[in-house]
Amino acid sequence: MKSLPGPVERLIDHFAKLPGIGPKSAARIVFQLVHAPAEYVSDFADSLVSIKRDIAFCRECHNITDQGTDTCAVCSNPSRDHSEILVVEDILDLFAFERTGSYKGIYHVLGGLISPVEGIGPEQLNIGTLVARVKRLVSDSTVELVIATNPNLEGEATGMYLKEELEGIAGVSITRLARGLPSGADLDYADSTTLERALSGRSGF
Ligand SMILES: [Zn+2]
Structure with a gap:
């Protein structure tokens, strides 16, 4: 895919590494994003970053939970x-x-x-x-x-x-x-x- 601009190639590589997405589907997703409204892409990018920034692991059961909370919604439910x-x-x-x-x-x-x-x-x-x-x-x-x-x-x-x-x-x-x-x-x-x-x-x- 050497004919593609660097950012497009890079994003295709990222998507293609995800489970269930091959290079063809990855390219389809990326070209859809190229044509998508800027606000949508920016919101999408923010959601991706948020997965690491705002999510923590429950200290009791190791489920995911909101950053800043010690225990997840299941463990903290009496x-x-x-x-x-x-x-x-x-x-x-x-x-x-x-x-x-x-x-x-x-x-x-x-x-x-x-x-x-x-x-x-x-x-x-x-x-x-x-x-x-x-x-x-x-x-x-x-x-x-x-x-x-x-x-x-x-x-x-x-x-x-x-x-x-x-x-x-x-x-x-x-x-x-x-x-x-x-x-x-x-x-x-x-x-x-x-x-x-x-x-x-x-x-x-
Ligand atoms: Zn838990």
């Missing part, structure tokens, strides 16, 4: 059931369960899965904060941990590791999602009905 923690791989999975509108507990975002192939060990995930959090919560009530990692090799390995780390703590019960989800499926692509069914059919792990 009407959520703080004795039930749904453990998910990433924030996309958290939002998939929030979309169902029927889950009333809280979450813990691991920030990935254990993967020896990719060199990701438990110490690189948000597991230490989960253990500390569970220990703190069991002093008030029993805690149910629902392991909701994806049904693939890494998801299973991570689930097993969590079970070993946490099952010894008195007052903790560990369950996992019903296996209604197709093997290897990505939770954030599952529809709400499937997720609700997987959640209500959860069983001991």
Whole structure:
């Protein structure tokens, strides 16, 4: 694409690196922006910068939250059931369960899965904060941990590791999602009905 002006080429490269956007779609987006009103492009650019400037991570569950707040909207909501923690791989999975509108507990975002192939060990995930959090919560009530990692090799390995780390703590019960989800499926692509069914059919792990 050497015939294109530098700024256009640069922006196409940026978009093409995003998930689900190839070079063709990236070019289509950029040419649309070239023709868009200046105010729109400026608002769009500001939204992009704001993603880094105005967003922080919840110190309890690692969900995203507004900059300047310690805990996210779920953790700081007293009407959520703080004795039930749904453990998910990433924030996309958290939002998939929030979309169902029927889950009333809280979450813990691991920030990935254990993967020896990719060199990701438990110490690189948000597991230490989960253990500390569970220990703190069991002093008030029993805690149910629902392991909701994806049904693939890494998801299973991570689930097993969590079970070993946490099952010894008195007052903790560990369950996992019903296996209604197709093997290897990505939770954030599952529809709400499937997720609700997987959640209500959860069983001991
Ligand atoms: Zn939170």
